[in-house]
Amino acid sequence: MKLFRTLISLEEALRTLSSYAKGTEIEEIRFEAALNRVLAEDVVSLIDSPPFDRAAMDGYAIRGEDSFGAAPRNPVFLKINRRVEEEIGAGECVPIATGMPVPKGSNAVVMLEYTKELGDTLEIFKPVTPGKNVSFKGEDVKKGEAVLKAGKLLQAHDIGMLASLFKITVKVYKRAKIGIISTGDELIDPTLQQPEQEQRHQKIADANSYVLAALTQKVAVPYRMGIVRDNYDGIKNALRSALEGDCEGLLVSGGSSVGKRDFLADAVEELGEIVFHGVAIRPGEPTGFGIVNNKPVFVLPGYPVATISAFELLVRPFLYAMHGVTEERSKIFAVASKKISSAVGRTDFVRVKVIRTGEGHYVEPLRVSGSGILSSMTKSDGFVVIAENKEGVAEGERVAVTEYFAL
């Protein structure tokens, strides 16, 4: 049995983790499959976009100068040339639709609604300045320009940009395969085909591996590896075989608190190295981190809420670093409608309800006792992290909230 009474601060843990986070491999994939992937190259445009001067409106391409002085009662008359390929001369115009190349010689598009066709003559009722209603070549993106930078999480409009630049494949960080193991004699898998009624009532469903898989899934590829009993050799063998396989990291939960069953950290230590064990966060204090076969292993608490807290505070930043994510998650600011208690010397992960009013957002902490209360998460809209140097949050104080909703 190993005691870990020397807790390190969250800050120190994160600093340590960042020194261990190695970027995943880089793979080249089709641009349309790259939504929510992290770019691993600077995308430099090989073309101008638009590739030619094009009409930004439906109407007639003209020399803007030719329309000067036009008015509803004093129209300008131009000769309609219907051969778009030709260069137009003074006093001429060409019918044109949005997006089409403007013919040589023209420099503006007069909108359809300010014109009237009279056979081969066009009446124009409003002047346009040269350059008006034309998208010029390279106006959006110039050839040679770095359009998207490595580290960017690709959004829908970035996919559109790649399409518009004919950039068919992109280099992105490969999503790492992360093994997930739950440990504990008390656990059964809730999806067992014929769970015996009696067994159900004697056992606890393994929720952790499903929660961890769902959390991991947004960044990496989770691989649930089942439940291992609280048996030192069994645990050691499970960890060893998981890490000899193709997993690039491992999240093991359960049995990480001080106790007779504290086998996980010992097994990691025997197979490799425990880098830290015990972080001043609440819940999630008994979280540990180690390296086995050059691969990262997180030892996470057995209770789901503690595991989620440890994931959000420690594992998520590590996975982001592995996957080249440089951007920050969006946080809203809200006013605490009630005091939120917290102790100096530890970082608190507080589940909150968000109340939206006309004047702004308010948060209310969910009262909870213990990290076994998963309903404290399901009833919350987000969480607030209270830094270890803060003695709680006063009523009326402003806090940053990470909300869950993301569609």
Added chain:
Amino acid sequence: MKLFRTLISLEEALRTLSSYAKGTEIEEIRFEAALNRVLAEDVVSLIDSPPFDRAAMDGYAIRGEDSFGAAPRNPVFLKINRRVEEEIGAGECVPIATGMPVPKGSNAVVMLEYTKELGDTLEIFKPVTPGKNVSFKGEDVKKGEAVLKAGKLLQAHDIGMLASLFKITVKVYKRAKIGIISTGDELIDPTLQQPEQEQRHQKIADANSYVLAALTQKVAVPYRMGIVRDNYDGIKNALRSALEGDCEGLLVSGGSSVGKRDFLADAVEELGEIVFHGVAIRPGEPTGFGIVNNKPVFVLPGYPVATISAFELLVRPFLYAMHGVTEERSKIFAVASKKISSAVGRTDFVRVKVIRTGEGHYVEPLRVSGSGILSSMTKSDGFVVIAENKEGVAEGERVAVTEYFAL
């Protein structure tokens, strides 16, 4: 040709859309596949969670009263009973690990670190009050309690809750299949196997269908149906066959502005009904909406930025309503570091950069000319919607920003 000079307000368009949004079918899927799906039933727990009184710490189950008065120099001695199944009596204790059922007769767990075993006798150095370190049956969720409500977007912890309640399948809104068509003589698909160099420089890559697919994908199932030329019959036939198939809705972009090529709205009108055409939003003004074969059809602008604006302001709320989403997207509040221009009478969709400082968030609008500038999206971190009754945003004014990052 049809002019649509009577623009309706965004508010009116949204009101109209909400009256046309019918919920998708409901399907029953495995709980672990339900992340980011919208619940279509209230989940009522059939069990208590935890299902029994269990230890919240590693240590010894005792009658709390037996430990009163214990101190480091004045330990209390209890008899160790190693048969967990038995009811314990006064003066007895049972070794217990976190998560295990506490034996009958006990009401507290004394933590391992405050004890010492001496053969069959336990020394206790600190008292515990009855109830301490025990998670009581039903403490998290009571049998019969509605744990998750219909309309909830399922998060990782909700998946964990379903696991812990042995709720193996859940009813969710089926993701609707949404057809996507781009129209325009100027377009080519950027992924064509052998794009001829010359053709590339004469044509514009179809970005819209990829953008719309990426935007749609978070809620529904996008189905890209290719590019249709600017030919009235061709467009009409494409719309008809798309809507006779299994698509539950259609997004058609291009050619929706006033002009000779304004075939889309006419085709929708001929095949069914145009409900509105022209909304006071910028960009995205020529957006239309209709019903064909009882299915919703959005007519979207040809320019990607205008299409994205119309998607965010009109299509997204419609898809949310179809899919039972009742929650709101998270918005941050930020201070405008520069004036943002906007005209009264239209709703503006403004791309902004977000600057995070110690004192708060600031936004800066991206200068743009025209909705052909996709780089105004790729350079932005989010967008601000300026309501039609507002004449721009003053420097220093607070605005709500929707950020894109969502991992």
